[in-house]
Amino acid sequence: MASGTPVGQSGNTFTYRSTAPVASYATTLAVGRYRKLAATGPRGIPVTTWYRAKDAQYLPMFKRSPAFLTWLEERFGPYPFDSTGLVMVESNSAMETQQMVTLGEVQPARGDQMFDLTTLHEYAHHWFGDAVTLTDWRDMWLNEGWALYVQKLYEKDRYGLSDAELVKSSRQRDGELRKEYGPPSKPDRAEFGATNVYTCGAAMLRQLHQALIDAWLDSPTTPPETGPLPR
Ligand SMILES: [Zn+2]
Incomplete structure (x- = not known):
């Protein structure tokens, strides 16, 4: 799984493409056995969560992504990219990787409130940090x-x-x-x-x-x- 928009698969090769400029630190790549949760966000944006079997207990949390995006759009205007989502990884951290937030498994394990605030924070970065990023x-x-x-x-x-x-x-x-x-x-x-x-x-x-x-x-x-x- 990688950040960007999926454009096809040939054998074991999966291709993703960014139509928008992306800062090098805001890209992500995850390799593993993933399951896919597909949803639709505001204005029809595809919202995809990639999770491992052990993350299935957190599905009710993952399903809140479209609500976070709607809340953000009401305040800051349209989400700046053409797709979004989450990818679960073995990590403690969370990162605003463009078009696919990289979320450490520790985050949902901390409970609903911490999950909501962290995930909302990473989606907010798509307006502040990804679409408009720093020079240094x-x-x-x-x-x-x-x-x-x-x-x-x-x-x-x-x-x-x-x-x-x-x-x-x-x-x-x-x-x-x-x-x-x-x-x-x-x-x-x-x-x-x-x-x-x-x-x-x-x-x-x-x-x-x-x-x-x-x-x-x-x-x-x-x-x-x-x-x-x-x-
Ligand atoms: Zn941050």
Whole structure:
């Protein structure tokens, strides 16, 4: 299984093709005995989950991909590619590989909430990190700040995280992480992808989002040109 859109099979050769540009770090390849769960996402996008026999217990979770994509489309516009899905692998991590999220088996084992937030985070990267990507790793906070902020918006919407809790924890962690790791746009080579890259970027986006809402509330008769009141 590989990222991209499947275009055929000849014997043991499977061919995938990307019609959209893809950053080298956002490609994936998985080899094994896979089963296929086919679904349809918003606007008819094919959503395919590739899982191993031992992952069958997580099928109810895998079936939530179209709902995640619908939630994301309602906020950020159309999903930027022509197919998507998940591939399960032996790993602890999760990665926003373009058109097919690579998901370590540890993720669904952590339960519904962790699965939802992690998978939603990786799908969110398709708007923030995949369709628009970085030039070099100093800009990684733009990828991860957005993906974490989107994840927090989902947590507020579906899991009852309050805005006060989000602000309190963001402010506290922002200060702690800047002391420990420095500013998120100047990452330490020895600490690739440290938490400051995630949390400090998300904290900044929450403040910008609030400023947009405040500006709208100050003059509600002139709604933003791009759509309804930011959520
Ligand atoms: Zn991420």
